[in-house]
Amino acid sequence: MTTPPSPIRRLASQPTFRRWAVANLFARLPLTMNLLVLVLVGEAVTGSVATGATLAGAATLSAGLTAQLRGRRLDRVELNRGLRQDLLLSCVAVVAILTATLLRAPVPVLLALAVLMGVAYAAVLGGFRALLVRSVPPGDLEAANAIDAVFVEVAFVMGPAVAGALALLLPPSAILGLMAIAFAVSIPLTAGLPTRDARTRGTKPVGPNPLRTRGATPIYLIAIGLGVTLGGFEALIPARMASFGLDAEAAGPMLALTALGSGVAGVVAANRSNQLRRGRIVAGALMLALALGVVPAALAPGLVLLGLVMFAVGLPIAPLNALASYALQRIVPEPRQAEGFSLFTATILIGAGSGQFAVGQLLGTMTAESLLLGLSAVPLALGLVALGAAARRRAQGMPPGLGADHDPDVADPRSWATVVG
Numbered sequence: 001m002t003t004p005p006s007p008i009r010r011l012a013s014q015p016t017f018r019r020w021a022v023a024n025l026f027a028r029l030p031l032t033m034n035l036l037v038l039v040l041v042g043e044a045v046t047g048s049v050a051t052g053a054t055l056a057g058a059a060t061l062s063a064g065l066t067a068q069l070r071g072r073r074l075d076r077v078e079l080n081r082g083l084r085q086d087l088l089l090s091c092v093a094v095v096a097i098l099t100a101t102l103l104r105a106p107v108p109v110l111l112a113l114a115v116l117m118g119v120a121y122a123a124v125l126g127g128f129r130a131l132l133v134r135s136v137p138p139g140d141l142e143a144a145n146a147i148d149a150v151f152v153e154v155a156f157v158m159g160p161a162v163a164g165a166l167a168l169l170l171p172p173s174a175i176l177g178l179m180a181i182a183f184a185v186s187i188p189l190t191a192g193l194p195t196r197d198a199r200t201r202g203t204k205p206v207g208p209n210p211l212r213t214r215g216a217t218p219i220y221l222i223a224i225g226l227g228v229t230l231g232g233f234e235a236l237i238p239a240r241m242a243s244f245g246l247d248a249e250a251a252g253p254m255l256a257l258t259a260l261g262s263g264v265a266g267v268v269a270a271n272r273s274n275q276l277r278r279g280r281i282v283a284g285a286l287m288l289a290l291a292l293g294v295v296p297a298a299l300a301p302g303l304v305l306l307g308l309v310m311f312a313v314g315l316p317i318a319p320l321n322a323l324a325s326y327a328l329q330r331i332v333p334e335p336r337q338a339e340g341f342s343l344f345t346a347t348i349l350i351g352a353g354s355g356q357f358a359v360g361q362l363l364g365t366m367t368a369e370s371l372l373l374g375l376s377a378v379p380l381a382l383g384l385v386a387l388g389a390a391a392r393r394r395a396q397g398m399p400p401g402l403g404a405d406h407d408p409d410v411a412d413p414r415s416w417a418t419v420v421g
Contacts, residue, residue: 007143008267011136016194017144020135023189024128024151027087030094030179031121032159034059037179038114040163040172041101051107055114057353062118064349068210070123071342074130075335080195082338083127084187086120091183093117098176126342133329133337134194145326149318150266154259164252196334210340215331218386220347222283222324225382226317227351229290232375233258233297233313234352235359239368244303254310261314269319280393282323284386286316291380298372 011017035056042052074082097113129148136144166175210216238251293313300306325344332340355375362371 007140008147011140011143011147014136014140016135017140019189020128020132020193021147021151023186023193024148025155026182026186026189027090027124027128028151028155029159029162030090030182031124032155033163033175033179034117034159036159036163036167037172037175038097040167041097041110041176042107044172045101045104045110046107051110055110058111059114059118060349060353062115063122064118064346064353066119067122067126067342067346067349068339070119071126071339072336074123074127074338074342075198077198078195079127079130079198079338080190080193083124083131084190086124086127087183087187087190089120090117090124091180091187093120094176094180094183098173098180101173101176122346123338123342125345126340127338128190129325129329129341129344130196130334130338131190131193133334134196141329142322142326145329146266146269146318146322149269149322149325150263152318152321154263210328210332210336210343213332213340216328216340218280218283218389219324219328219331220344221382222287222320223344223347224351225287225378226290226320226324227348227353228355229294229351229375229378230317231352231355232359232371232378233294233355235356236363236368236372236375237297237310239363240297240306240372243368244306254307257307257310258314258317261311262317263314265315266318266322269322278390279323279327280386280390283320284383284390286320286323287379287383287386289316290320291376291378291383294372294376294379298369298376 038056038059039052042048042055045051070086074086076082077085093113093116097110097117100109100113132144132148133141163175166178211220234255237254241247241250241254244250290313293309293316296309297306297313300309325341328340328344329337359371366374
């Protein structure tokens with residue numbers, strides 16, 4: 001009897017999925033290079049790292065605040081064409097910042113262009129995620145979500161690493177040029193992917209607002225909680241290095257271990273199926289695992305043990321991201337999925353920014369260790385809420401599914417929405 005191929009092998013054998021993955025990589029890589037590069041731009045033009053941090057923050061904030069509106073626009077046009085337009089606009093915005101850098105433009109001009117860049121790419125990742133629905137067979141979507149979560153981790157490690165390595169050899173303007181080329185390469189690759197026609201009723205898209213979709217509340221809450229936890233965690237690890245007598249730069253390899261753990265767990269999750277049937281239990285367990293990982297990161301007495309803990313912290317991240325993303329895909333109507341997924345990305349970014357901002361405000365008066373312990377309360381609380389909602393459904397004789405509103409074999413997500421929303 002022939003053993004059927006694993007979900008990962010099935011995906012790898014599909015030309016359309018491979019094309020989607022490569023196009024997504026070229027689009028995502030400049031986004032993850034962006035923060036470090038803008039810091040370098042600010043330093044090159046004004047001599048101040050603080051100016052660069054302001055530019056990076058402006059780009060991230062504008063992307064987060066406009067993601068839902070930009071995603072809604074993608075849902076109102078033919079999706080593939082709209083996504084290519086956003087990629088082109090992102091390319092143009094990067095070229096504009098490149099030009100301003102070469103001309104040593106004043107800070108207000110650089111700031112306006114950073115905002116433009118954030119608005120341009122605000123819905124790019126959500127648009128690609130909506131195209132994924134059309135790029136793989138329905139039976140492979142769960143595995144594809146897990147692999148996409150792995151791609152996220154790879155990109156967020158590779159992007160800053162590539163930008164940092166290039167910065168040793170090239171000026172910021174040259175790196176901006178490479179980012180523009182990456183966006184440009186993604187455009188023809190995206191053109192060969194399946195598409196989805198515009199779905200509108202008059203001037204409005206069909207279906208409810210993703211925020212008001214039944215069962216979406218807990219999913220966006222997962223995204224915010226995950227963003228706050230990871231944003232705060234990544235901001236605290238450089239400060240944690242000081243307790244070992246190391247410079248902040250030593251945090252880079254440590255955070256890479258977290259991304260590695262997430263990637264490994266994401267590959268494992270891709271070979272599992274039907275996790276939504278016990279979605280609340282799975283989500284709650286992953287959140288508790290994240291909380292239990294953050295605690296020893298505050299207490300580890302040595303670098304070797306801290307490295308192991310950093311790897312363990314990453315293990316719940318990609319599976320949790322994949323679970324939430326797949327649940328969202330199951331409940332948000334397809335005509336509004338670009339908006340829904342763009343909002344999902346935005347909530348993670350806004351959560352991460354909030355966590356980083358809170359750490360920046362508190363680190364002067366509290367130690368990194370005490371802040372890490374306090375940060376663990378965020379995933380701990382969400383995990384307990386999820387498990388409590390699962391227990392409540394069991395008591396009512398219903399399975400503890402998550403976000404599978406359109407599948408009669410999986411539990412209706414409304415009860416958890418009422419608990420956490």
